[in-house]
Amino acid sequence: MRISRSTVFATALGMAVAAGFMTQAVADEFPSKDVQYVIPFGPGGESDISARLQQKYFEEITGEQLVIQYMPGGGGAVAWSQLSDMPADGHAIMGSNMPHIILKPMDKDVGFATEGIKNFYYFHYSPDAIIVRNDSPFETLDDLIQAADDAPGTVTFSGSGTYSANDVAHTRFQQLADVTTTYIPFKGTGAAVTALLGGQVQAEWGYTTVAANHQDKLRMLAVAAEERHPMFPDVPTFKELGYDMVGGAYRGMAVPEGTPVEIQQRLSDIFQQINQNPAFQQKMQDLGFVLIDVPLEEMPEFMAEQRRVYEETARELGLID
Amino acid sequence: MSDAMPKARASRGEIRAACSARAEYLLPLLFIALGSLCFWQARDMSQLGAVFPMTIAAVMILASVLRLLQLTLHRVIDNIERHQDSTPRRVLLVVAMAVWALLMPWAGFLLTGLASFVTLMLIAQHDAWTSKRLVSYLIAGAVLVACFYGLFALLLNVPLPVGRWFMG
């Protein structure tokens, strides 16, 4: 059978156009049913709380429900390793957390690769912070550094997990301030803050959100953000104090590989719209989060920058050589 | 079950095995092997990660050795009271459930669910089948599967596997 080249070309073009129209139409109708939103952690954490807040506005915008499910295990690895098995039509999305998705697959096979997680929107982050009890002898960051200088290793920090955002921040701070302190990993932020409240440790590597939740008992010494948090105008940033530290736990959403770009764009738009809602912004701020706006088109750049930063830290941690 | 032997308790100095006397020796040996394997594997872990499993493996090995000592110091008698039931059905049940679990991602929840419901029903039925009973059980089974599907997939929003074979 002979088919002329032009016929092939025309058919291909026609199909491409038709496909383009179809996906466009699909994207316009999206979402056509409830969207499943998998949180890679257990309930009650910051990922869960922010998802619960998005849930309400998602329904207002799209008319469909955002169904939240928990898939805890392996510090998120259980969920992310199953992302590729989920339907790639946009009706299944998953929470995506930085630096977890970069650090986890670095030194071992955890069943997923950073590239396999197609982030479509990153919406906020909780800046790293050093938190102490109100009655702590450490009034400023310098007090703490002084104490660590006097007796290396005696100042104890609680934090959530090993090779986590907290662990990374601790390592980085040790290098920048040239001190030795002890980091004690706990299972989750809740357990870490319990240890601080109970006086088992002297300080905690946590987030502004932790301080916002326990304002009556805890205070922060420094925040790893570009600017002071509007909720805590008296707390200096690390940068002001001379330490080049900006970081924290970034949160966004991802879809499985193979999800049409139009759908990803639509999802990105929906969540961007939620982020622009003043009521949502106020609630997020009250909880201590800092909103960011990384839509689909800026994602490659954002990811590349984060990878560069965390690869550096991972080298310091000894995760990779 | 033989009633010829009195249901006597093991007297002092005797240990009655839970099953056969040989198995009573075999199992502690198995746990010693398992403990050693875990101990061996823990070499590659960091100090913080290894201390707990190594301690536990050591304690388990110690307990198993003590148990073996205890067995050698006493006379071990077989347990003759244990039931002799239908082992084939037990094996079939486990096999059916395993096949079900492994096929579910491929063939989907509804299809495998119905098929395994019927299979398990056949395995569990000891009396003879009458056509009336079979039909009524099949209907009941279909209703139950439908109820479970409704409860989980529709009410509780659990994403049950649709089946990769049908997803194209």
Place this chain on the structure above:
Amino acid sequence: MEILTYALGALSPVNLGLAVIGVASGIIIGALPGLSATMAVAVLVPVTFGMAPESALIMLGAIYTGAIYGGSYSAILVNTPGTPSAIATTFDGFPMAKRGDGDLAVTLSTLASVAGGLIGVLALLTLAPLLAQVALSFGPVEYFWLAIFGLTLISALSEGSTLKGFIGAGFGLLLSTIGVAVVGGDTRYTFGSQVLLGGIETVSALIGLYCIPVLIDLVATPEAHLKVDAEQRGIRLREGLGLAWLGKFNLFRSASIGTLVAILPGAGGSIASLVSYSEARRASRQPQTFGKGNPQGVLATEAANNATVGGGFIPTLVLGIPGTPPDAVILGALLVQGFRTGPELFTTNASITYTFIAGLFLATCLLLPLGLFIGRYAFKSIITIPKALLVPTIAFMTVIGTYAIRNSISDVVIMLTLGVAGWLLNRYGFRPSPIVLGLILGPIAEQGFVQGFLMGRASGAMFTTFFGGPISLTIIALSVVSVFYPIVKERLARRRGDPGSLGSHKEASS
């Protein structure tokens, strides 16, 4: 009494109706193994966004209370604890059901749940700020010793050889280390498989170790699952009330232990009912009948595990640190509703707090009529359904329930594997309970130990870190008592020249 105003305000017909629906659906969800209170509450949260805040709170509390209680049905009737806190219910509940007293066991569990639930909520109402401070004085070292104390219960709980009990617990502890370690970040015993990275999920292990053996034995014989008496005895409420009255001290003690232990976030809920159970056994005049269908065993565990509802909310509401996963979901819903934890709890936030507590009270009281009614129905259907339908139905619940925990087929395969291993081990005299105890307490013990070790190294005083605190010393003393008490008791009994009642050799009593 401010609470009365809020309670009366909460008692509109609509809210009452929502509470009834919440408790009833909670009971049904809790009764299905694998379907946990967490899931029930999580599904409900978005529904509550559209409701008035007080209706939402009442419904959430109701479904949670119902689900915790509903777990006793599967524990009693099919030997499957739906949550770690219902493990001890199987010890006496299932033997009672086996011998034909399933209806009585369900009634007893209802009465005990109501009593325990009320005491727990009362503690939440009156002692919350005080008890929250107690919870904070538990650090890593205290958690470590608490887990060790929990493990010493094995010597009291294991029938047959104590050594076998310890070997089983070791096996469970090793199982608990599978996956990515929280402290240290090592990947342990996954043998290269990604399936095991997330570790063994506790509830799927419970389903496997307890329910699969029941299924395996169920198909092997033509005999009925539970013995059924020919005469219909109704719900046996009078008999149940009599037993509950006899065990009133038991109920009160168990509920108090349940509340107190449950205030410890993370560890409390699973340990509380085990501690209550072993205390009830220790206090009993016939400890040897425990584990063979003693009604007081059912009373003790069920009073304790419903008391954990109120107890668990103490750290959740006062400190903002959720004690259990369902508490975490409810806390999330409260935060979205504009609630703040902390000192404003009983001042600025008083209306939300008191409405929520009033809702829990209401739900606990509703357990009595609804529980007796649904329980009767559950018992009836389990005994009347023919075996050829019962087996696939239970099998369905185990498979789909395990799958639903984190939407994972791998968990189902792990559950089945553990089930077969559990059946084999049980045949050779290794009971599932020590294994499960090891699996649950393993992470608590390990994290506590390693964190304590790091703290001790930082302070340069390892010994005082582990043996310095008054709480640690108390728990250590309790552990020693719990190990040696049975031995001493046996010696004393022997000296009195009464060897027959205890058996000449420990194993002979199995």
